[in-house]
Amino acid sequence: MTFDLFLPRHVRFGPGVSLAAPEGIRGIRRVLLVTGRDAGRHPRVQEALQQAGVYCFIVRVFREPTVDDAREAVRAAREEGCQGVVALGGGSVLDLGKAVAGLLGNPGDPMDYLEVVGLGRPMERPAVPLVAIPTTAGTGSEVTRNAVLAVPEARVKASLRSPFLLPAMALVDPDLTEGVPPEVTAWCGMDALVQLVEPFTSARAHPFTDALCREAIPRAVEALPRAFRDGSDREARQEMALASLFGGLALANGGLGAAHGLAAAIGGGFSAPHGALCARLIWPVVRINHRKAREVGDRRTEQRYRDLGRLLTGNPQAGVQEAVTVLQGLVDTLGIPRLGAWGVRDSDLDALAQAGSRAGSMKANPVSLSLEDLREILAQAL
Numbered sequence: 098m099t100f101d102l103f104l105p106r107h108v109r110f111g112p113g114v115s116l117a118a119p120e121g122i123r124g125i126r127r128v129l130l131v132t133g134r135d136a137g138r139h140p141r142v143q144e145a146l147q148q149a150g151v152y153c154f155i156v157r158v159f160r161e162p163t164v165d166d167a168r169e170a171v172r173a174a175r176e177e178g179c180q181g182v183v184a185l186g187g188g189s190v191l192d193l194g195k196a197v198a199g200l201l202g203n204p205g206d207p208m209d210y211l212e213v214v215g216l217g218r219p220m221e222r223p224a225v226p227l228v229a230i231p232t233t234a235g236t237g238s239e240v241t242r243n244a245v246l247a248v249p250e251a252r253v254k255a256s257l258r259s260p261f262l263l264p265a266m267a268l269v270d271p272d273l274t275e276g277v278p279p280e281v282t283a284w285c286g287m288d289a290l291v292q293l294v295e296p297f298t299s300a301r302a303h304p305f306t307d308a309l310c311r312e313a314i315p316r317a318v319e320a321l322p323r324a325f326r327d328g329s330d331r332e333a334r335q336e337m338a339l340a341s342l343f344g345g346l347a348l349a350n351g352g353l354g355a356a357h358g359l360a361a362a363i364g365g366g367f368s369a370p371h372g373a374l375c376a377r378l379i380w381p382v383v384r385i386n387h388r389k390a391r392e393v394g395d396r397r398t399e400q401r402y403r404d405l406g407r408l409l410t411g412n413p414q415a416g417v418q419e420a421v422t423v424l425q426g427l428v429d430t431l432g433i434p435r436l437g438a439w440g441v442r443d444s445d446l447d448a449l450a451q452a453g454s455r456a457g458s459m460k461a462n463p464v465s466l467s468l469e470d471l472r473e474i475l476a477q478a479l
Contacts, residue, residue, distance in 0.1 A: 100303040103242050103260055103349050105229075110269045110342060112335075115142050118183055119149035121228035121266030125181040127152045129174040131194040133186040133232070134159055139273055142185055142230065154179060158186065161254070161364070161371070162193040163247045167207045171200045181226040184264075187285070188236030188245075188371070191229050195262045196244035198227035202261065207246065212457060213255040214248050220259040229264040232273040234324075234337035235285025235372055237292055237345015239267035245361075253365035256457065271331070271338040279325050283431035286321040286337055288372030290427075291379045292344030293317060296351035297408075298386070298401045299461040306351035313343035314408040318423065325431055352461025355453070356382045359475060362452035369439035376433045380424040381477035387417045389464040398463040436479045446475045 109117060122128055130136075130143070130153035137143075146153055154177040156170045174182070174197060182201070184194025200207060202224040208215040229239035238244075242263050243256040277285070296302060297310035320336035327333070359382075360374035383402060390398035399417075406415035409423040441449070450471035453459065459466075466474075 098303065100305065100350070102305060103263060104346070105240050105263045105265070105267045107266045108240060108269070108342070109266070110339065112272045113270060114268045115139070115230050115270035115273055116145045117268060118142055118145055118228050118230060119151060121268070122151065122181040122183065122226050125226060126150060127154070127177060127179050128181040128183050129170065129177070129179040129197060130155045131170070131182065131184045131186065131190050131197065132157055133190055139185060139232065146183065153183070158190045158193050161189045161245070161247050162196070163249060164207045164211065166193060167196045167200065167246055170197045174201055183228045183230070185230045185232065187231065187233040188238045191231060191236065191238035192244045192246070194227060194229060195238070195264070196246060196257050198224040199244065199257055199259060199262045201225045207257065210257050211246065211248070211255050212258060213455065214251045214253055215255065220261050222261070224261045227264045228266045228268065230268045230270065230273070231341070233277055233281065233285040234274050234334065234341040235288040237289065237341050237348065239264060239269065240342060240345040241349040247365065251365070253452065254361050269338055269342050271335040274334050274338055275331070276328060279328065282325050282328065283433060284370045284372035284376070285341070286317070286324060287376035287427070287431065287433065289337060289341040289344045290314070290317045290321065291356055291375040292348045292353070293340065294379060294383070294405060295354040295356060296344070296347035297405060298398065298463050299352045299354060300463045301352040301461045302401070303351065306347045309343040309347045311408060313340040315411060316340050318409055318427070321427065322430055353458040354382065354462040355386065355459060355466060355471065355474065358456035358459035358462070359449065359453040359471065361456045361458060362449045363436065363439070363441060365452065367439045367441060373433050374436070376428050376431070377436055377478040378474060380421050380428065381474045383417065383424065384421050385466070385470055385474055386462065386464050389466065389470065393464065395464060401463065436475065441479060443476070443479065446472050446479070449475055
């Protein structure tokens with residue numbers, strides 16, 4: 098048994114920990130503050146930075162970040178003399194913050210380091226200090242070593258990937274997720290759950306990731322419908338923040354699978370929320386991965402999916418069919434749209450299967466899937 102662990106230097110979890118942001122950039126007086134559309138949504142965090150004598154130059158993220166967004170943010174940070182980055186927002190904000198922190202520490206253009214459509218060069222120098230503060234419970238991006246950027250001209254999303262992109266400090270404050278709209282809660286929450294399901298069944302799963310997933314999957318299944326129904330349910334929000342954190346740690350150290358690989362392919366060409374795509378894809382992925390494992394006699398993967406059914410239901414007699422039923426039921430309860438709602442058509446499926454087969458997330462899928470298998474998954478989600 099061999100495995101590597103990639104972890105941020107410091108993770109703090111709990112109500113109010115976001116106010117510790119100045120600790121992660123101690124000694125730095127000028128930072129790039131990356132936020133969502135409403136830069137003033139969480140004023141207490143900015144007040145904590147200002148009281149510590151930190152000047153913040155604000156860059157806002159209105160959608161999933163592109164390579165051009167990263168270029169512009171790096172240019173602005175250099176012009177303003179920023180020596181660190183604070184990313185306060187959802188997954189898109191955290192991705193841009195990580196990309197900028199890495200690029201400020203390394204010469205060249207984002208395309209020099211981008212996977213799939215770029216040169217894919219490794220970053221050789223540390224990023225500038227980055228404090229990552231999620232305001233949604235979903236991506237776990239505050240503890241992962243990649244930053245996803247869209248390349249519209251190529252109709253793909255790809256990653257900058259390096260251990261240097263791990264934040265210096267991740268502050269997971271469940272209080273910041275209160276007030277997130279039900280629709281966003283559903284999309285992000287399902288992303289968190291899928292980022293536990295796929296690492297648990299991944300070809301790269303190991304005892305560290307197993308412990309995270311076994312602990313967090315039952316929490317997420319129970320808490321997500323509650324957080325969706327009542328955004329002020331503080332306990333449910335805390336449970337989902339924990340599930341998101343554990344999912345980020347699990348995927349960073351155990352990999353993902355076909356649901357994320359296909360979601361990346363769709364997201365490159367269609368304007369669709371990543372979490373909603375993963376939610377629609379996960380149950381057909383579970384079904385077809387299990388079928389494929391039975392066909393090739395992969396007993397390890399078959400057992401993983403039986404265990405998944407028990408984790409999702411709490412029933413020691415459950416198996417893969419119960420896992421599929423729970424995932425389908427959650428998607429329907431949360432009102433997650435089918436792929437067609439985002440403009441995907443049957444005529445797109447062959448190209449999406451091809452693109453998905455090349456995605457980095459596909460490398461950890463527990464079984465090898467053909468293009469026909471991938472098309473079948475997409476058709477069931479359509």
